[in-house]
Amino acid sequence: MRVASVAGLALLAGLLSGGGSAADETTGPAGFAAACGAEDSDTGTVTAGVGVAVDVPATGEVGRPVQPGPVTLTVTLSRADLAELLPEGTEAFVSRAALKVEVAQNGDSAEASWELHAPSTPLPADGDVALVHSGDVPYVTLGSAGDVDFSVKELTIELRAATAEPEKTAPPLTTVMCRLKEGENGHLATTRVTDGAGTDPSGTSETPTTPKGGSGRATDKDIAVEPATAEGDEDPDYCPVEPPVGEVDASEAPQPPPGDPVSTFENPNPQASCANAAGLANVFKMDGAMIINDPADHPALVSVKTLTHVTSRPPDAAGGYYIRIDNLANLELPDADSTFLAFGFQPVTAKVSFENSPITISTGNVGTEAFSTAYFHQSLRLHDVEINGTPLDVGSNCRTSKPFKVVLNGGAAYVNVGVGGRLDGEVTIPPFTGCGTGGEDLNPLFTASISGPGNRVFMNQASTCIPTNPENSYCPPPPAEIPGEERAQ
Template sequence: MNVKPMVTDGRRSVRLASVATVTLLAGLLSGSGSAAEEGGAAVAVDYDCALPGRTGRVTVGVTTDFPESGTAGTPLESGPVTVDVRLSRADVEALVPTGTEVVASTATLDVEVGQKDRSATARWTNLAAPNSEVPADGDMSLVHTGAVPSVTLPAEGDATFTAGRLTVELRAVTDGGREAAPDSGMRVTCEPGADTDRELATVPVSHDAPDPRPSRTAGTDGPADPAAKTGDGIAVEPGKALAAGEDPCPVEPPEGTADWGDAPKPPDGDPVLEVDIPGGGTFGCAYAVGLANVYKLNGALIVNDPAKNPGLISVLANVHRGQRAANAKGGYYLRLDSLGNLDLPDADSTFLTFGFQPVSAKVEFENGPLTISTGNIGMGAEKKYFATASFTQSLRMHDVKVNGTPLDVGPDCRTEKPFKVVLNGDFPKYVNVFGGGPMNGTVDIPAFSGCGTGGEDLDNLFTAAISGPGNVIAMNQGMTCVPSDSSTFCPPTMPTLPGQEPPVR
C-alpha cells in the first residue's frame, strides 16, 4: 500500500520573492482534498434471507451519496456505497466453521432504476468487508463498501433507485494466513421483505438547456415525454466482471527481498526459525488508496485516487515465515512476510492560492520493495495480532504551473534521500494481505535538493515549507485478487478512501 505525501511548488511569477513562494507552497498543499464530504443518510431495508435450515429476517443498512440532481444524457455518479448486513451470532456460526473468529465477505446488491416507463438494473458488485470479528454475543455487523456504476438517464423526469436482491458470500479468515478454503463459508441470497420500503433515493433529472419542442400531455398523440425517442433506455455503466480470457492482475510480480525489520519483535527467548516458504509465494494484486497529511501545512492529499485510473499493487503473498514454538523460551511467535511492488502513477494536484491563484503540479513517487508482515505473539488470552507494512520512498516534483504558466523546477527536484514509511493495522481490521484493510502511520519528510534552474536555488523553500516529522498517512487496501484461485476476490476490489465511508446508523 503506497503512501505518498504530495508536495508541490508554485509562484505567481519567476521573480516572486522567497516569502511569497513559501506562501504559495502552503496554499498548494493545504487546498482541496483535505477532507471527504459526509456520506448520505442510511436507508434500512428488511430482507428475507435463505439462512441454513430456515428463512430469516435480516436488516440491511444501505448508504451512498446520490447527487441532488442529474442531467439527461450525462452519467449520474453515486458516491461510494456502504451495505451493512446485520446477522445474529447464531446465523454467523451456522455459515462458517466452528471457532471462526474473523470472517471476510463480499456483497452484491441489485438496484432497480426507474424513470417513467423505463427501467434497468444496476448491479453493485464487489462490495467488500475484508475482516469482521465475530462477536462473543449479540448481532454481527458486516460493513461492505465499494464503488458503484454510473447510470445515464435518456430524458428528464424523476429517477428512482430501489433496493433489489442481495447476495452475501462469507469466508472464514485464519489467524496469520489467508482466507480458508472455499468450503469454509456460504453464500446467502436475500430478497426484500414484502412489507419493507425499498426506495433508496429519488433524483430529479433535467435537460441542460430548454427543449424547444412543445410538451405533450397524457392522452394526446405522440410520446408523453418529448425528450425521449422510442426505444431510448436507461444505460448502466458496464460492471466490473472480467471478459473471457481477461487478466485480472495485469501487473508483473514484485521483485526484491522481503525486509521484516520493522515488524514487531518476539519477546526475548529462544531464536525464531526463519524459513523461505517453498513456491516463492502466492501471486496476486490489489488496490490501495488513501490520504497523506503534511503536518506543517495542515493539509491532506489523495494517494492513488480511485477516480483517476488508480494503479494496482502486485503482491507475492507469504514468501517468508518466522516462527517459534509455544513451548520454547519466550513463547509462541508467528510472522508471515509478503512482498509487494508499488509502481503507481504520478499524482496530479490543482489548488487556488491567495483565494484565486491556481497552481498545479505532478509528483512522482519512487518506491522500494514493500514488505507486509502479519502474525501474532503469544497464545490464548495473551495472543496479540500485528500487521505492518514498510518500504522506502523518494518524492520528485515536476510539471509545476502557476496560473497555467510553467515554473521550471528542474528535472531533479526531489527529497535529498529516501525516507522510511511504516504503517500499522489493527486486528481485526487488518488480518493479512489477502483480506487487506486500513493501515496508518507517520513519516518524516527529509530536506529537498536539486530544485530550481538557471542558478535559482529553491531547495530551502521546499524544505522550509514541507520537510519535517509527524506527517500522518491513512491508507486502505482492498482484498487481494489471486488469479490462480477462482474462489478469491477477482477482479480486485476498489476500497473506499479513508474518511469517506458513509455513516451507517
C-alpha cells in the same frame, strides 16, 4: 502442494489471525448437512458436515459492488469415508472447493462460483477430518433496491494426494460432488440494497439496467455477479504475471519476545497475486492532503508474493506465542495531482512522482494481540508546478534529498495480505534538492513549505487477485471511501 503440512497450517493461522473486518455483518459459521460422493462412481454417498463463515455487508447501494468475503469453508468427513475417496496409500492431500452460491433479489437470481483452497492436510489414523478452505470471492453488483439473499446450492471438492514433485508425478484427482440434504435451505446472509439516497428498498424491482461494472451476462436479470466490464467501459485491470522483486525486510514488524528460539520457514514457491490500493498523504505544513493511487485515474496494482516467510514460536508457560507471516510487494505508483495553499494563501498545484523500494507486509500475532505492518522507503519528485496558475520551472530533478522511511501499521484492522484492510502511519519528509533552473535555487521554497515531520499517510488495500486462477484474476476495487478522515488535522 510442495509446502509441508506445518507450513500450510501456519498459512491458515495467518489467514485467520487478526480481528475485525470491513464488512458490517459476520455470519456463521452456517452449518449444513450434505450428501457427497465421488463423481462417476457407484460407491454411493457419504454424509459430510459443511460449515461456511463469511463476512457480508449488511447494507449496499444500487450500482456499487457488494463484496462478500473472506470466506472460510470447513468440510468434515470421517476418516474412513475420506479414505474411500483417496488413492490407496495417501498420507496427505490437498483440496480445492467450488461453492455454487445463488444470489437472489426481487424474484431474480444469478449464480456465483466461490473458488476456495485448503492447505496440505495429513490423513490421520482415525477420527473425523476437517478440510478447511479459504479465499476471496467475486463481488456482486445490483441494479435495483431490495434485500439480496446469498445461499449455498451445491459444492464440488477436488481432492489430490500431496506429492513432493507434483509436476513430475501427477497424482490422481478425485472429484467429489456434495448436495445439501433435504430440509437444508443453504441460506448464508442477507444484504439490504438501497438506492443510494438512504431510501428503504420497496422489494419491487424496477426496469432492470446493467450496473456499472456488471458483466452484461445476465441481461434479463438485475444482478451482475462476475466482475467484468459493462459495455462502453474501459477494460478492467487484471493481475499481471510479473511477481515483485527484492528482499523481505521485516525489521519494523513486532519481533518475538524473549524466550525460546523461533523457527522460520522460507517458502520456495510463494503465490504471486495483486491488489488495488488507494489512500491519502497529508502535508502537515500545507494543512492539506493529496490522493495517492487515485481509483478514478488509472490506479496501479500492488504486485505481491504471499507467504515468503513464516516465523513462529509455540506458546510457552508465560504465554509467549508468536507468529509472523512476511509478504513481499512492489508498487509503482502513478503521479499524484496536488493542490495546496502555500503559506495559507498562495494556490500551488504540482504533480508528484513516487519512487518506492520493495515493500514488506508482515501480519501475525504476539500473544493474543494481532499486528500488521507495511515497511518501505520512498522518494518524491515534483514537476509541472504552477503558482496561482503561472508555470514555475523547477527542472527535471526537483526531489527529496534522500529516500525516507515509511512504516504503516494496521493492527487488527488489516486482516492479512489476502483480505487487505487499512494501514496508516506518519513520515518525515527530507529537505528538497535539485529544484530550479538557470541558476535559480528553489530548494529553500519547497523545503520550507513541505519538508518536516508530522505527515500522515493512510492506505486502504482491497483483497488480492491471482493471475493463475481464472475465477479470481480480476482485482476488486479498493473500498469506496479512501481512508483519512483525519486528513489535514
